[in-house]
Amino acid sequence: MDGHRIAAPNPQSELLLLAKARNLRKVIKFEMMRLEIWLYGPLAHYAGEAKQKTHAQLFLDLPNAATMRDLVERLRIPLEQKGITFINGDLTDMPGLNADLERELHDGDRIGFFHEKSMWPFQYRNGASASPELMKAMQDRGLLYTTLGDRTTSEKSEQGGSDS
Numbered sequence: 001m002d003g004h005r006i007a008a009p010n011p012q013s014e015l016l017l018l019a020k021a022r023n024l025r026k027v028i029k030f031e032m033m034r035l036e037i038w039l040y041g042p043l044a045h046y047a048g049e050a051k052q053k054t055h056a057q058l059f060l061d062l063p064n065a066a067t068m069r070d071l072v073e074r075l076r077i078p079l080e081q082k083g084i085t086f087i088n089g090d091l092t093d094m095p096g097l098n099a100d101l102e103r104e105l106h107d108g109d110r111i112g113f114f115h116e117k118s119m120w121p122f123q124y125r126n127g128a129s130a131s132p133e134l135m136k137a138m139q140d141r142g143l144l145y146t147t148l149g150d151r152t153t154s155e156k157s158e159q160g161g162s163d164s
Helices: 011-021 041-050 068-075 132-140 153-158
Strands: 032-040 055-063 082-087 090-093 110-115
Touching: 032 041, 032 068, 041 055, 041 110, 055 068, 068 082, 090 132
Parallel strands: 032 110
Antiparallel strands: 032 055, 082 090, 082 110
């Protein structure tokens, strides 16, 4: 499937219009990055013309140093619908945690969004590496239940034990 470009306002144009409206003489130039976005299930309709029945792929340009929050806002995805999220194959968020919103994105990042009611993607049936932000959010909320023998990971850390 060929990727599509989202029909969304150009951030550079928006900033230049704002500068003109405020009668500013300084022109601000932003370096842009290109992201590859995949939207699955009901989230596909946020891709506009790029949507298919079950998914959408699109390419989106954002200013360098944009965060996941900037991307979600640009796509107009309500946070309560954002579920399992991957960046470059790493699990960065789970439904209701919003653990990756402050994560800075980089040129060439490939981001997959699943609806909050979607099941775990089959291609990750054997697990996926998780981002440090997600691990912290899960630990802070008491959702991390990794066990090693008869003690949890956090108990071993407190006792100076290793994971091996």
